[in-house]
Amino acid sequence: MPKEWIKRRKRDYYYRKAKEEKYRSRASYKLIEAVERYNFIRPGDIVVDLGAAPGGWIQVSREIVGERGFVLGVDLNEIKPLNYPNVHTITGDIRDPSTIQRVLMLLPRLADVVVSDVSPNISGIWEYDHGRQMELAQATLKTAASILRKGGNLFVKVFQGDMLNAFLRDVKRFFSVVRLVKPKASRPESAEIYVLALGYKGRANPEN
Numbered sequence: 501m502p503k504e505w506i507k508r509r510k511r512d513y514y515y516r517k518a519k520e521e522k523y524r525s526r527a528s529y530k531l532i533e534a535v536e537r538y539n540f541i542r543p544g545d546i547v548v549d550l551g552a553a554p555g556g557w558i559q560v561s562r563e564i565v566g567e568r569g570f571v572l573g574v575d576l577n578e579i580k581p582l583n584y585p586n587v588h589t590i591t592g593d594i595r596d597p598s599t600i601q602r603v604l605m606l607l608p609r610l611a612d613v614v615v616s617d618v619s620p621n622i623s624g625i626w627e628y629d630h631g632r633q634m635e636l637a638q639a640t641l642k643t644a645a646s647i648l649r650k651g652g653n654l655f656v657k658v659f660q661g662d663m664l665n666a667f668l669r670d671v672k673r674f675f676s677v678v679r680l681v682k683p684k685a686s687r688p689e690s691a692e693i694y695v696l697a698l699g700y701k702g703r704a705n706p707e708n
């Protein structure tokens with residue numbers, strides 16, 4: 501890793517805060533801030549976290565849902581276990597339809613909330629990264645449409661760019677309220693932004 505990058509990371513406020521507060525990632529504060537503002541995860545909820553490794557958003561979700569809720573994390577990479585009976589993790593690709601089946605088998609009932617911070621490895625080639633991020637956001641939308649209860653909520657990472665409007669149109673077909681959220685913990689220079697979609701309208705195929 502470049503020395504300058506390591507130095508910058510150590511100076512970063514959210515990186516240090518995450519270390520102090522024992523969160524597995526600085527990304528935790530993006531979810532905390534968004535939930536504090538929009539209240540889309542509640543105690544007792546069932547939350548599915550897509551692209552969940554190393555587990556910062558799982559920790560935050562578990563804190564909110566408490567003992568009565570349930571959290572399931574999915575990632576290509578193995579997630580180090582979290583020691584709660586109501587937190588589960590699986591290794592899988594969210595683009596693979598069999599992952600949806602595995603998620604549904606593990607959930608006690610349909611999910612109340614899907615959160616997705618899923619992200620490809622960044623190449624630095626803007627158009628390529630935007631395209632891959634939007635492909636993953638579409639895979640998140642498809643998964644959410646298969647596992648959410650009616651009225652459920654979605655919070656998903658996207659990259660700003662020319663494919664975003666088409667994605668927002670797709671999301672609006674399935675959710676009653678859709679807005680863009682840029683948490684303070686998301687670096688201002690990053691193209692990353694989050695789509696918050698409230699009130700899932702019911703089961704349908706996002707490809708139709």
Ligand SMILES: C[S@@+](CC[C@H](N)C(=O)[O-])C[C@H]1O[C@@H](n2cnc3c(N)ncnc32)[C@H](O)[C@@H]1O
Pocket residue numbers: 524525527528550551552553554555556557558574575576577592593594595617618619620636
């Ligand atoms: C920014 S990290 C998520 C950080 C997480 N929210 C946290 O707080 O710890 C993005 C994750 O997306 C995962 N990912 C990328 N493509 C994926 C895919 N097709 N299916 C599942 N996970 C994927 C990566 O392995 C990576 O762990």
